[in-house]
Amino acid sequence: MSSTASRALARAGLLGVLLAALAAGAEQELPVYPGTVHTRIGNDLIIAGEYYRLAYFTTDDSMEKVADYFARHWRGLGYPTVVEGDLRNEAVVSALYTREGLQRGVVLRRHLGKTAGFTVLRDLWVRAPKKPGAGLVKLEGTLFSQDITTRDDPGGSQHRSSLVQGGLDHVRQQVSESMTRQGFSLVREVGTKLEGELRFTLEHARKGEQVVTTLSRMDEQSTAVLQMWVGSDRPDALPNGEAVRQSRAAWEREQREKKAPQEGAP
The missing domain is CATH 3.30.310 (TATA-Binding Protein)
Structure with a gap:
């Protein structure tokens, strides 16, 4: 060599x-x-x-x-x-x-x-065998993307770092729409300024899963997107247990509402 x-x-x-x-x-x-x-x-x-x-x-x-x-x-x-x-x-x-x-x-x-x-x-x-990125978005205009996966019984996490062509608001809208299509609900959104630059943190949840997305402006034409997906049966393993609790409660209510008409039927 x-x-x-x-x-x-x-x-x-x-x-x-x-x-x-x-x-x-x-x-x-x-x-x-x-x-x-x-x-x-x-x-x-x-x-x-x-x-x-x-x-x-x-x-x-x-x-x-x-x-x-x-x-x-x-x-x-x-x-x-x-x-x-x-x-x-x-x-x-x-x-x-x-x-x-x-x-x-x-x-x-x-x-x-x-x-x-x-x-x-x-x-x-x-x-490693290729797996679909659970809850992690693949956006149009992605210039670079890097995935990292961790495995831990009984849960795990996935991380994706991407550089996406487009302004901050445009990319944020893409992320929100993609998460909604996957069945995730937005449970918190925070906008902060770091060194004068605006960045957003979005937290989505679905049953026992949570995705935390951080978006920050790189320049006028590109946005950095950092995502972390966490799935576990342990509430303390999630970065925002309250968000997941709310998501699970909403899902359980939805299931009960679906069963109610069936139980009342003759």
């Missing part, structure tokens, strides 16, 4: 690493930097249909020393290894476990005088 191909694969595999992580085979372990405590981030996430695990650690050691440890370790095991970055403010070290079909890597940043590391395990051979 050429150096250019290795770097391209490393960039593609680690682009979404700081956003989320997902298990890549229960028997496989994350990279570990000696003498530090590694904290897992998330449990079971999917990034662009691929499986990841992610953990983070901090150390007083320099970024150059940490990067050198992983590079020496993986090269010593005979794996193709790539080191990128200036080794002062940022660095990425990535190794391909070609026989196992895995990629192990570490993303390094300087933070509050320490080296912060995000260790990554990515499965190169297995892709």
